[in-house]
Amino acid sequence: MKTSLLAVRAYTLSNSLGVGMSASLEGLREERSGLHPCELPNIDLNTWVGQVDGLDDVVLDQDLAQYNCRNNHLADLALQQDGFIDHVQQSIDKYGADRIGVFIGTSTSGIEETEKAYREMPPGAEEMPDWYRYRYTQNIYSIADFVRLRLGIEGPAMAISTACSSSAKVFASAYRYIQCGLIDAAVIGGVDTLCQTTLYGFNSLELVSPEPCRPWAADRNGISIGEAAGFALLERDATANSIHLLGYGESSDAYHMSTPHPEGEYAVMAMQQALSKAGMDPQDIDYINLHGTGTKSNDASEDKAIVSLFGTDIPCSSTKAWTGHTLGAAGITEALFSCLFLEHGFMPKSLNTEKQDPNLGANILLEHTARPIQAVMSNSFGFGGTNCSLIFGSLT
Amino acid sequence: MQPDIRKFDMKPVFIEGIGISGPGIENWQQARSALLSEQPGFDQELIISADLSLPANERRRASRLSKIALQVAGEAINSSILQADEVATVFTSSCGDLEIAHKICTALTMEAKPVSPIQFHNSVHNAQAGYWAISQHAHNVSNSISACADSFAMGLLEALTLIEVEQVPVLLVACDRPAPVPLYNAGMSRYEFAVAMLISPHRSDSFMAVLEGDLVAKQSVDAAVNVCENKALEPLRKACPAAMALPLLEALAISGQHVISLDCPGQTCMQIKVDVCA
Numbered sequence: 001m002k003t004s005l006l007a008v009r010a011y012t013l014s015n016s017l018g019v020g021m022s023a024s025l026e027g028l029r030e031e032r033s034g035l036h037p038c039e040l041p042n043i044d045l046n047t048w049v050g051q052v053d054g055l056d057d058v059v060l061d062q063d064l065a066q067y068n069c070r071n072n073h074l075a076d077l078a079l080q081q082d083g084f085i086d087h088v089q090q091s092i093d094k095y096g097a098d099r100i101g102v103f104i105g106t107s108t109s110g111i112e113e114t115e116k117a118y119r120e121m122p123p124g125a126e127e128m129p130d131w132y133r134y135r136y137t138q139n140i141y142s143i144a145d146f147v148r149l150r151l152g153i154e155g156p157a158m159a160i161s162t163a164c165s166s167s168a169k170v171f172a173s174a175y176r177y178i179q180c181g182l183i184d185a186a187v188i189g190g191v192d193t194l195c196q197t198t199l200y201g202f203n204s205l206e207l208v209s210p211e212p213c214r215p216w217a218a219d220r221n222g223i224s225i226g227e228a229a230g231f232a233l234l235e236r237d238a239t240a241n242s243i244h245l246l247g248y249g250e251s252s253d254a255y256h257m258s259t260p261h262p263e264g265e266y267a268v269m270a271m272q273q274a275l276s277k278a279g280m281d282p283q284d285i286d287y288i289n290l291h292g293t294g295t296k297s298n299d300a301s302e303d304k305a306i307v308s309l310f311g312t313d314i315p316c317s318s319t320k321a322w323t324g325h326t327l328g329a330a331g332i333t334e335a336l337f338s339c340l341f342l343e344h345g346f347m348p349k350s351l352n353t354e355k356q357d358p359n360l361g362a363n364i365l366l367e368h369t370a371r372p373i374q375a376v377m378s379n380s381f382g383f384g385g386t387n388c389s390l391i392f393g394s395l396t
Numbered sequence: 397m398q399p400d401i402r403k404f405d406m407k408p409v410f411i412e413g414i415g416i417s418g419p420g421i422e423n424w425q426q427a428r429s430a431l432l433s434e435q436p437g438f439d440q441e442l443i444i445s446a447d448l449s450l451p452a453n454e455r456r457r458a459s460r461l462s463k464i465a466l467q468v469a470g471e472a473i474n475s476s477i478l479q480a481d482e483v484a485t486v487f488t489s490s491c492g493d494l495e496i497a498h499k500i501c502t503a504l505t506m507e508a509k510p511v512s513p514i515q516f517h518n519s520v521h522n523a524q525a526g527y528w529a530i531s532q533h534a535h536n537v538s539n540s541i542s543a544c545a546d547s548f549a550m551g552l553l554e555a556l557t558l559i560e561v562e563q564v565p566v567l568l569v570a571c572d573r574p575a576p577v578p579l580y581n582a583g584m585s586r587y588e589f590a591v592a593m594l595i596s597p598h599r600s601d602s603f604m605a606v607l608e609g610d611l612v613a614k615q616s617v618d619a620a621v622n623v624c625e626n627k628a629l630e631p632l633r634k635a636c637p638a639a640m641a642l643p644l645l646e647a648l649a650i651s652g653q654h655v656i657s658l659d660c661p662g663q664t665c666m667q668i669k670v671d672v673c674a
Contacts, residue, residue, distance in 0.1 A: 025565050044509075098613055107520065111497065114579075118501040125578050134582040140492060140521055141541035143498060147663070154662035156611060158543045160523030161492075182611045195502045197497075198613045228631030230650035250537035254529035258517040264536050289655025301472070373497045383517055386538065 002049040002375075002395050003279060005175050006245045007238035009185075010087035012078060013336050015228035015323045016050030020081035025340055028348050029368070033322055035212045035224050036315040042119070042201050046210045050226025050324030051194060052077070064149060069110030069137040070193040071133045072146045077356075078191070078229035079150055080234070087233050088151050088187060102157035103174045104144040107169025107328030109159070110137030112195040127352035138211030143191050143254020155183050161328065163292070165250075166190055167230070168331025168390055172248040181277050190232035190332035190372040196300035198327060199225055205258060213325070215295035216364045218357040220294045225285075226324020230332035232339075238395075243339045246391040247280065247377065249273025253385025260298055260381060264305025267379070270387040271309055274377065278391045282310045285391070286373035287347045291381045293325050302379065310376055317365045321351035329387065330386075331380040338392045346370040405610050406424050407553050409668035411670075412478060413594035413657040414648065415471030416441050418632065418639070419587050420648040423471055428649040431642070434628050442588040446470055449531040451490035457514050458527050461493040464590045465524035465571045466531060472567060472592035473532075477600050483565040485525060487540045488551025492521045494575035494583050505519055515542035524569065536564065545584070547572075548591075548640040549666045555595055556609050565596035572638040586635035592647060605648055614665045621657040621665060648672055 003134075014020060016029030016034025027034060035048040068121035091100055117132045129136070136142055144159040160166050160173060167190020202208045202225060209222035238244065249270035255261040275282065286329035288310070291302055306316060314352060319337055326333050341347060347369045356364050374394035414424040419425045420437030430436045446467040450458060455642070458466070465487065473480050496519045503511045518525070520541035529538060537558070543550035548570045555566040571590035575583030595607065624630055624642050628638075633642045641656065647654035651674040658666045 038614040110626065111501075114497060114501050115504055118505050121578065128578050128582045132582060134579065135544060135584065138497070139490065139544055139584075141544040142492070146542065148662060154664070156553060156664050157661040158554065159542045160541050161537060162525070162538075162540050163522055165518040172537075173539065173554065173557070177553075179561050179673050180557050182446070182553070182557070195508070197500055197511075197516075197519070200504060200509050200511045201513075201519065203515055204511045204513040225495070249466075250539075252529040252538050253526070254535055256530070257454070257523070257526050258513075269535060346489050382522070383520045384522040384540075385529055386522055386525070 002393060004238060004395060005242035006236065008244040008245065008339055009233045009235050010084055011339060012084040012335050013230045013233040013325060013333060014052060014078040014081060015333055016052060016226050017322060019077060026046055028322060031351065033212060033351055035324055042196060045199055045203055047208045048212045049194055050207050050224065050225045052227055064146065065124055066133050066136040067142060069113045071110045071143055071191055073226060074193050075143060075147055075191045075337055076150060078232045079231060084231055085151065089186045091233060091235065092152060097154040099184045100153045100155045101174060101186045102144050102148045102153055102175050102181040102361050103160060103170040103186055103188045105160045105165055105170050105328050105331055106143045107141065107161060107166060107192050108195055108197055109140050109142050111197050111266045113137040113357040115196050116379035117179065147187065151187060153187060163380040163384055164330050164333060164388040165380040165386045165388040166328040168335060168388035169250060170378035171245055171390055172250055175245065178236065183335035184231060185235040187231060187233055191229040192326055192328035193227040194225065199217060207295050209294065211347055212352055214319050214352040215292035215294040216299050216356050216360055218219055218355060220296065221300060222294045222295055224324040226321055226326045228326035228329040228333045230329060230336045231305045232336060236395040243342050243392055244391050246394060247274040247278030249389045251387045255385050258383050259323040260301040262301055266302040267302060267381060267387050268309050274389040283313060285375050285377050287341065287376050288314060288316040289338050289376060289378040290316050290318040291379045292320050293322055299360065303362050307361040309340050312361045313363055315365050315369065316362045317348055317350040319348060334378045335390055338378045342376055342392060342394060345372045347373065406556055406608065407559040408606050408608045409556065410596050410599045411593055411607055412596045412600055413472040413476030415468035417468050418589040430627060431629065431646050431649045433454055434627055438587065438632050452525065452580045454527055454530055459493050459496060459518050460636050461571060461573050462524045462527045463645055464588060465569050466528055466619035468590040469567055469569050472594045476594045477602055478565055478594060480534045483567045483594065484536045484562065485528060485538040485567045486551050486555045488570045490542055490544050490547040490572050492582055494579050498576050498579055529634045543661060546660050547637050549660050552609065553611065553666060559595060559597050563597050565594060568593045568639040569608055572636050583633040584637055585633055587639065589636045589639045591638065592643045601636060605670050608669045610667050611660065612667050613666050614663050617665050617667065619657055622661050631642055636672055644668060
């Protein structure tokens with residue numbers, strides 16, 4: 001008998017596959033990647049990116065105008081999909097606006113505004129341009145504050161920023177707040193947008209691929225970067241068809257700032273904790289959505305971790321070749337993909353992985369597989385050695 | 397002794413260690429008198445003097461904000477009977493390290509865009525958590541958060557939820573420092589300040605204070621929110637998000653029972669009762 005930690009009452013996703021859930025579902029089913037050669041202004045790199053169209057056209061409400069930046073534009077666009085705002089309003093009516101918390105993951109928030117200001121300023125300038133608003137754009141909390149105000153929520157709010165595990169960890173924090181009785185429901189999510197800092201930063205580490213990324217392939221040569229937003233409304237009460245958060249695990253590599261532990265020892269710790277929270281054994285998991293970035297060392301480390309805990313039979317795939325690595329939004333994107341797979345009964349192939357690296361042992365799906373599944377694990381790992389594993393499932 | 401103003405929903409927890417660094421503040425021992433002084437000496441520089449236990453590579457690469465965070469975290473652990481690998485961590489900072497953002501954004505204005513790979517991996521908001529884990533071989537759950545001006549209060553609340561649900565001691569570290577020019581005036585900090593509190597669900601023989609915290613509606617709080625009793629601390633508190641810890645630290649410096657309130661986002665406020673050992 002599986003026990004729910006929290007029910008996922010409503011969710012929505014926007015990424016390079018399109019805006020709203022159905023765009024993601026169709027893109028995945030039709031094997032259509034959201035990656036395209038990078039044509040962003042001010043980026044002169046030979047790489048592919050997962051870009052969301054139309055972000056420059058978003059106009060924020062007048063009273064939120066000072067939050068104007070690409071990251072908050074994407075949040076604004078994403079929140080308006082799939083009736084998400086209405087679902088949140090129902091929870092506000094039910095519990096009260098101050099009994100709902102907001103937990104949003106991001107890695108770079110609105111740093112693009114700071115990049116823009118630096119480009120505009122004369123050398124040696126002592127002040128930022130008049131239009132620049134640090135607190136409402138680049139500050140890490142900007143995105144959580146924007147989401148809180150946009151939804152009319154008056155409860156506690158925070159941004160979680162642990163690099164590429166940020167928006168996986170929001171599930172664990174929200175669960176603990178609800179468990180302590182501090183709030184009755186939580187809006188959780190993640191938003192990260194394409195900017196020079198991450199593209200040139202990953203490029204400086206020689207981790208960016210000149211082609212679309214190919215996780216687990218022998219000739220994989222780095223990541224493709226994408227932008228995405230995803231949000232979910234979490235409560236104790238479930239509806240008949242609810243997907244549930246069943247387990248979570250969080251750990252630290254304590255190994256290196258930008259390279260994962262070579263044996264994936266503490267990724268295993270996070271996965272084991274998630275299983276233990278869920279009261280499940282490895283064989284109870286039907287499918288694993290890998291962190292699967294497509295770099296040599298990330299995939300090798302995660303492969304060792306998966307094989308040591310689950311063996312070589314469990315179906316796995318990475319969805320990074322669809323959306324790109326969406327960094328601070330990767331956790332929520334893939335957690336909510338996992339909810340989609342549970343709801344629609346299919347396990348996606350690892351796009352672009354034509355031939356699996358013979359040195360890697362995990363069972364990587366090279367074709368879509370349609371069948372009912374009951375429990376999915378989603379992995380997110382990041383710089384600073386941060387690891388988070390989540391388990392989602394139905395209660396039947 | 398003030399009467400109990402309300403029943404606290406969360407279980408009492410125990411402060412087992414404190415670390416602090418700031419302008420003219422070297423450690424908790426010295427801070428206890430500085431926090432009560434009419435002339436706390438905030439015109440002085442924060443001094444990094446501790447051995448940070450970092451391997452040579454990481455010591456060379458860690459930013460000043462990370463070193464400040466590690467210094468207070470180390471003091472809090474060393475003043476307790478707990479080991480770093482048995483505690484969870486919460487790192488909270490309004491702004492992270494804006495000196496790194498400044499260096500990266502400056503590099504991005506140049507033709508070749510020469511972003512340093514070390515600056516880039518140091519730019520993540522969880523850099524302090526990463527360096528701390530490496531220095532202590534600490535593998536436990538760790539979170540890195542921001543809530544802008546309310547970062548300390550939300551960090552403390554995050555720590556309390558971890559303690560209550562996971563039944564694990566938590567090392568809470570709050571740190572902020574000023575941004576360099578031209579970001580200086582746009583940024584939110586005028587001082588370097590960091591504080592660490594080691595908080596446990598269990599009482600050891602050497603606990604320093606009992607703490608009870610809860611989230612309440614802002615309008616239900618009559619008492620002054622955020623404000624320090626010692627008015628000489630107010631310039632520091634108002635000019636550094638991490639120094640929003642000062643009303644709590646001030647209470648912890650005086651034995652007896654205190655109730656303080658710290659602002660949180662939206663219509664919420666954190667109410668904290670501390671009973672400090674003599």
